Amino acid sequence: MSPILLQTQHLTKAFKGFTAVNGVNLTVRRGTIHALIGPNGAGKTTCFNLLTKFLEPSDGRILFDGHDITREAPADIARRGVIRSFQISAVFPHLTVLENVRLGLQRQLGTTYHFWRSEASLRPLHARALELLDEVGLAPFANETCVNLSYGRKRALEIATTLAMDPVLMLLDEPTQGMGHEDVHRVTELIRRVAVGRTVLMVEHNMNVVSTIADTITVLQRGAVLAEGNYADVSTNPAVLEAYMGSEATSLQGVH
Template sequence: MSEDDILVTEGLTKSFGDFQAVSDVSIRVKRGAIHALIGPNGAGKTTCFNMLTKFIAPTAGTIRFNGRDITRLRPADVARLGLVRSFQISAVFPHLTALENVRIALQRSRGDSFDFWRSKTALDPLNGRALELLDSVGLTSFAYSRAGEISYGRKRALEIATTLAIEPELMLLDEPMAGMGHEDIDRIAALILRVSANRTILMVEHNLQVVANLSHRITVLTRGRVLAEGDYRTVSENHAVREAYMGAGHG
């Protein structure tokens, strides 16, 4: 494993009974890069993400993060090491304000128990950092709005803020643009580019324009296997990729 590699999988495989969802997937994610994992529906992308973040155990293969074998670690242990996932469906507390959501994430990052039963003032020391994080994702003016009352795109920005609160070294983003209109897509794409300045990002994304604009490297999966890898031009000109993912008639 090179020092430039932050995450390496070798022979990653997952079977569910007789069905092999992922087969012999080997990926190298370079430190500081935005790396996209793409492929048609059923290609095994989400299963790979679930194995990387330890929500499911691989049937075979290894996962190394910063040179350490994390294949058998628990999800919480992997998150503490700095590998943190943001989910496809926005995961925020809708009845709490944006500020309160980020404060809860900050509690987790410092290892405290969640202080739901304590006075709100007990968490006031976290306000400064929480407001900084909200500012970093463009949500300063929504700090005291309930999360359930802000737009879908801003909920996704809030989710990224709560992920940043855990101080990840590698962020895994699961379809960050899912369900968004053009304006929100542009806002979140710009946000991802901004937060990638001092960390690595691995993302599953169906929007090929976003992938083209953001990604340094792309891994294409089909039927649970790696079909191609490279920059956007390399994979988009690959005939097998065009057949399997984009459709042979696409330019």
């Protein structure tokens, strides 16, 4: 089994003369947490959209687990185990916490869209759903309606539903965006915990989070790779500090 799970080769996306992603070569090693960072407009989310085929590349290739997936449809890529969460909370607010996770698990039964099936047909998924909720610290809230959850717990639930899809690669898009300090800490520790034995690629703006859990960091600027390495290397790279500027540059230097 190759140690490289995901690789892009000269990945490029142009929009009518504007190049949002420009020749990005990215290598994500199996069993690691890899962070994609950069100033606003650097091309991070566009990269995610290319990897999950919400956008078609203008040029370049995407290799996943040794297979060229550049021209595959989004559903086919998801079936390979490339599962993504989004910046905006995406739970079903009027279902319970348990029901949200169980929807993700229904794929195993082939009944994801069979909403007319009886409750009894879903009972085989109950135990596994509870296991996943326990893994993300939400087991005590299993029967809570999601609309009543705090923002941080909703993001934890999204990670549980992502895990329910049995991901080979988890793509987490700004998992701590909009959170207070306590929720940031809780979700950071959650990502560290669920990443054991898994591979995570995350877009993240919070340098405290990145410095704490990322094995490898790729820095983008204007759609191109500016630097790559561990946090100690990246945080002292003059080009990275110049790209972030001001207070963000200070935070890169001050967090170790």
